[in-house]
Amino acid sequence: MAFYSKEYDLFLGVTESFCHLCRNKDRLVSAHMVTHGKEVWLRKFCLDCGESWAMISHDYEYYKKCNDYLKKPDLPECSLTPIKRGCPFDCGVCPQHQNHPCLALFNIIDECNMKCNICYHNSEPGSGNYRSMDDVKKMNETLLKVESAPDLIQVTGGEPSIHPQIIEILKYLKSGPVRHLMMNTNGIRISEDESFVKELKGIGKGFEIYLQFDSLEETALKRLRNANVKRIREQALAMLDKYNISTTLVCVIEKWLNDDEIPKLIEYATKWKCVRGIVFQPIQDVGRNMSTGDFRISLSEIREKIITDQNTAFTEADMIPLPCDPHKICVGYAIKHDGKILPVTGKIPREMITEQKGTIAFEQDRNFINTVIDTVSLDTAFGENIINKESVKRKLFFCWPEFLAPENMDYENVFRIVIMEFSDIYNFDTTNIKRECNFMIEPELAIPFSTYNMELTRSCGK
Numbered sequence: 001m002a003f004y005s006k007e008y009d010l011f012l013g014v015t016e017s018f019c020h021l022c023r024n025k026d027r028l029v030s031a032h033m034v035t036h037g038k039e040v041w042l043r044k045f046c047l048d049c050g051e052s053w054a055m056i057s058h059d060y061e062y063y064k065k066c067n068d069y070l071k072k073p074d075l076p077e078c079s080l081t082p083i084k085r086g087c088p089f090d091c092g093v094c095p096q097h098q099n100h101p102c103l104a105l106f107n108i109i110d111e112c113n114m115k116c117n118i119c120y121h122n123s124e125p126g127s128g129n130y131r132s133m134d135d136v137k138k139m140n141e142t143l144l145k146v147e148s149a150p151d152l153i154q155v156t157g158g159e160p161s162i163h164p165q166i167i168e169i170l171k172y173l174k175s176g177p178v179r180h181l182m183m184n185t186n187g188i189r190i191s192e193d194e195s196f197v198k199e200l201k202g203i204g205k206g207f208e209i210y211l212q213f214d215s216l217e218e219t220a221l222k223r224l225r226n227a228n229v230k231r232i233r234e235q236a237l238a239m240l241d242k243y244n245i246s247t248t249l250v251c252v253i254e255k256w257l258n259d260d261e262i263p264k265l266i267e268y269a270t271k272w273k274c275v276r277g278i279v280f281q282p283i284q285d286v287g288r289n290m291s292t293g294d295f296r297i298s299l300s301e302i303r304e305k306i307i308t309d310q311n312t313a314f315t316e317a318d319m320i321p322l323p324c325d326p327h328k329i330c331v332g333y334a335i336k337h338d339g340k341i342l343p344v345t346g347k348i349p350r351e352m353i354t355e356q357k358g359t360i361a362f363e364q365d366r367n368f369i370n371t372v373i374d375t376v377s378l379d380t381a382f383g384e385n386i387i388n389k390e391s392v393k394r395k396l397f398f399c400w401p402e403f404l405a406p407e408n409m410d411y412e413n414v415f416r417i418v419i420m421e422f423s424d425i426y427n428f429d430t431t432n433i434k435r436e437c438n439f440m441i442e443p444e445l446a447i448p449f450s451t452y453n454m455e456l457t458r459s460c461g462k
């Protein structure tokens, strides 16, 4: 057994993880956080397998910056499960959790009209399990116990658009206190059913499509999605653009497969009027995608591909850790107008960001942009007595004469890049998991998304 090798530089601390060699998910193993060159690793010690390593960041400087962005936790309003075995075996949500649900996922169906190779939920045609309106109402009641004013609900599955009551479910959720509602979709129904798209448009403001996208290349799409869905994605986008339904593109990134496409995907996203942003998710070892780990890519590697590419306009200062879960979520905001992108996050002092309510909810973008405008106006010495936002805006854009100020700047002029990394058996860490702010809402439970996908606690029996 190779315990206690010397191949590291700095010892950063101790945590607990799972051994990705024996994949025993019933027993935590001790893990050291260490640096090796510029990289940060989890060095795990399994009583059966000995020592194993998993890289959690390739950029120690950015890793340190994440700690600087940590903010005071916003806690759930109540817990739903007691402490029995300890984290992460008490999910649901237990009193140890250190973050509220910024994003609440409602799984309304296991059935899917695709069978992706990387599906975290093992969905496929025939999976069934259509949740009833009563189930959805119970999920909503559960969420409202934990978070009485939810920022963001995402309806997911399986493929939610094929649920026969999807519009009824969306309208019901929209009528509650939630600020922003999303539907996660593979885009097939949107691409071919215009009357359905009109109904989606009818949901109104504060509704957004979270469209699976991944790649512009056939090879990558076939590997990830088991089908060349390029034409379907483009048809779906054309439909969403026609009705100007806010859309976020979601790209799962696998090393050596589509990581070099990242700048091209950002450029592509900015060309569509309806697209408000793009999310990159490092591929996870969950569901149908269990593998040896060679495909893995860290959040910091994706960030580097964005900030070092000359065409993306986002610099090191523009892609920052999100204060509520800084090691796992990185964000960059820009103003979009006339096909051009003006990144703004780098203009805001860190203190102003960590003082914001910690959330990835997009309803708050208006506040965020007003903060940006205020900050930049001070930054550029336009005076302390500016009270008229329109006048500030004109002055702000005067600083970038090549960038024409939008007439009525609104959510449509926001473009954001988010890198969101979830935990799996490789990078799992009992400190970070307590900060997870994405929750799967079950009729009686609210489970952090990563522990749900790792099947550490899963009441739906999949």
Ligand code: SF4
Residues within 6 Å of the ligand: 086, 087, 088, 089, 090, 091, 092, 093, 094, 095, 096, 097, 098, 433, 434, 448, 451
């Ligand atoms: S991940 Fe959170 S909810 Fe789950 S056991 Fe740990 S602290 Fe509790």
Ligand code: SF4
Residues within 6 Å of the ligand: 112, 113, 114, 115, 116, 118, 119, 120, 121, 122, 123, 124, 157, 158, 159, 186
């Ligand atoms: S990843 Fe989405 S589209 Fe693909 S099989 Fe799973 S639920 Fe269906």
